[in-house]
Amino acid sequence: MDIEPDMTRAMKTFNRVPRYGTAVGRIMMHEATMLNWQRIERLIESRFEDCITVLIDTEYGPFLEGATVAAEVEAGLMAFLKSQYELLDAICAGTFVPDFMHLKYDFHNIKVFLKLSRGESGAEPMLSGLGSLDTERLASAVEGEGGTLGPYWEGLIRDLKEESDAIDGPGAVDTVADRVFLEKRLAIAGKEKSRLLVDFSRAAIDVANLKTLLRGRVLGKPPEYFADALAAGGRLDRSELVGLAGDPPDRFSARLLATRYGGMLEEVLHSEDRQVRLTSLDRDSDEFLLEKLAGMRRMALGPERIVMYMLKRENEVTLLRVVLMGKLHGVSAPVIERRLSSTYTRGGVQV
Amino acid sequence: MAGRLPVNPNRMELLRLRRRLTIARRGHKLLKDKFDELMKRFQKAVAESLALREEVERSLAEAYELFALARSETSEAELDEALSFPEANAELRAGKANVVSVVVPELELGERGRFDSYGLALTPSLLDESLAMYDRVLPEMVRLAASERAVKILADEIERTRRRVNALEYVLIPQLEETIRFITMKLDEFERANLTRLMKIKEMVSE
Numbered sequence: 001m002d003i004e005p006d007m008t009r010a011m012k013t014f015n016r017v018p019r020y021g022t023a024v025g026r027i028m029m030h031e032a033t034m035l036n037w038q039r040i041e042r043l044i045e046s047r048f049e050d051c052i053t054v055l056i057d058t059e060y061g062p063f064l065e066g067a068t069v070a071a072e073v074e075a076g077l078m079a080f081l082k083s084q085y086e087l088l089d090a091i092c093a094g095t096f097v098p099d100f101m102h103l104k105y106d107f108h109n110i111k112v113f114l115k116l117s118r119g120e121s122g123a124e125p126m127l128s129g130l131g132s133l134d135t136e137r138l139a140s141a142v143e144g145e146g147g148t149l150g151p152y153w154e155g156l157i158r159d160l161k162e163e164s165d166a167i168d169g170p171g172a173v174d175t176v177a178d179r180v181f182l183e184k185r186l187a188i189a190g191k192e193k194s195r196l197l198v199d200f201s202r203a204a205i206d207v208a209n210l211k212t213l214l215r216g217r218v219l220g221k222p223p224e225y226f227a228d229a230l231a232a233g234g235r236l237d238r239s240e241l242v243g244l245a246g247d248p249p250d251r252f253s254a255r256l257l258a259t260r261y262g263g264m265l266e267e268v269l270h271s272e273d274r275q276v277r278l279t280s281l282d283r284d285s286d287e288f289l290l291e292k293l294a295g296m297r298r299m300a301l302g303p304e305r306i307v308m309y310m311l312k313r314e315n316e317v318t319l320l321r322v323v324l325m326g327k328l329h330g331v332s333a334p335v336i337e338r339r340l341s342s343t344y345t346r347g348g349v350q351v
Numbered sequence: 352m353a354g355r356l357p358v359n360p361n362r363m364e365l366l367r368l369r370r371r372l373t374i375a376r377r378g379h380k381l382l383k384d385k386f387d388e389l390m391k392r393f394q395k396a397v398a399e400s401l402a403l404r405e406e407v408e409r410s411l412a413e414a415y416e417l418f419a420l421a422r423s424e425t426s427e428a429e430l431d432e433a434l435s436f437p438e439a440n441a442e443l444r445a446g447k448a449n450v451v452s453v454v455v456p457e458l459e460l461g462e463r464g465r466f467d468s469y470g471l472a473l474t475p476s477l478l479d480e481s482l483a484m485y486d487r488v489l490p491e492m493v494r495l496a497a498s499e500r501a502v503k504i505l506a507d508e509i510e511r512t513r514r515r516v517n518a519l520e521y522v523l524i525p526q527l528e529e530t531i532r533f534i535t536m537k538l539d540e541f542e543r544a545n546l547t548r549l550m551k552i553k554e555m556v557s558e
Contacts (some may be wrong), residue, residue: 008426074426074427078426078427078428080421108428108429108432111432112432112435115432115435115436118436121385125428125430125431126428126431126435127428128426128428128429150457165461169438169465169468169471171438171465171467171469174468174469174470175470176435177470178472179472180474181473182472208472208473209472209519211471211472211476212471212472214476215471215476215479216471218479219465219467219471219479219483221467229470229471231472280426282475282476282477318423318424318425319424320425321426322423322424323418325419325423326419326420326422326423328417329416329419330418331419331420335416335420339420339424
């Protein structure tokens, strides 16, 4: 454990007051408006029209009012998320937090343009409006035109391109870009020296690696795929995970259960029911990361509180999408409930 | 009522009609046999097609529900991006098969490449299962398409054959029989009239 000297810690806290004081205050105000489990339960039990009525009284009201089809729900939720990111950009300007949060969407847009450079069809519907990079400049940078996004992004795009070109198959861009995104996010957290964010980013890498490993084995991916897809920087050693990919099922399960994530994977590895396995992997990994976020609540002042709020909001938007889309597609209430993290349902941990 | 064909009652016509009647009876028998065989094949094809449709609909409903859930766990843009430029592509080969002289289509699906050409780290796990299910159900859907088309073609052929059998059985053969009977009667009548005329002439000559 690298405990910082008291003086450094005191200086850090002092520095954080002017940088994050106002932002955390505003974030705490928004935190109070998040959906609680009683409201989520009510949504799960309601029909789609009633869900919209319930949501009218929340922050989602202006964005979802009058939504009747999946496209309107999606547009409303994305508009809400965009408003949250605009708030983030406004209150955290000049800090690393927007970079940390936008990174996922910038990588998404990079993936779109990299794939387009390999194929055809239009990019517009696939682009995310939540990225921080200008999409026209991004397109130019992917085309190889220098001087548009600055050396950091241009170098990163060049590396991504070279690495994905070296791998065969159309999935190469996703494989490489997802891995690099997780590693870069950890690097940003490390640069800011935020232990909680570093912990969270490392846990996210582990969870993503485990998901890739478990899903890749089921899908019969070749061993070399795991070497390209698994990210470095997590608590679990990457090379060990790559080695696990070829292990027989019994040994594979035993070795995974012996890791710090054994509890999270128990149901996934042992359940005979395919539906349970599928549901568990995503839900349990989401819950694990949400529990990681819970630790950030202790930080009264600092970027962690803001990141926690944004990640929880993103999670809440996903949850609402699961409920509303489920209702629109006629999915039964118990099936929807199974998909949701227990954090949001009765008896769950309130983050 | 079958009615009678508008023909001249003479011996040539009678011979021609008898030949036609023989051919019509033979044709009727052949068509009836074809009809029976078609019905047998049709019933079998319908039963297979129904079972296949039930299976396909059940699989599709399950895949659709899984996909809807997977779809709801990620944004539309992210899912579109993940599923853009797939590696897998399908090639449909169409052929023909002969069922009781009826040509029905034969479809064969040739697939190349993997369907899972997306990142596994950040996409929902349900996507794998829903796409695997779609992948499994696709050849069945092609089989169903061929089977249902064959059922439709067989049904049309049965309808056509049934009309032909009925036309022969209830119209042409009775008409031919009626006309033959009419010509026979007419010829007999001519024969009788001729005989009477000859007897009268003989009587007049002997006086």
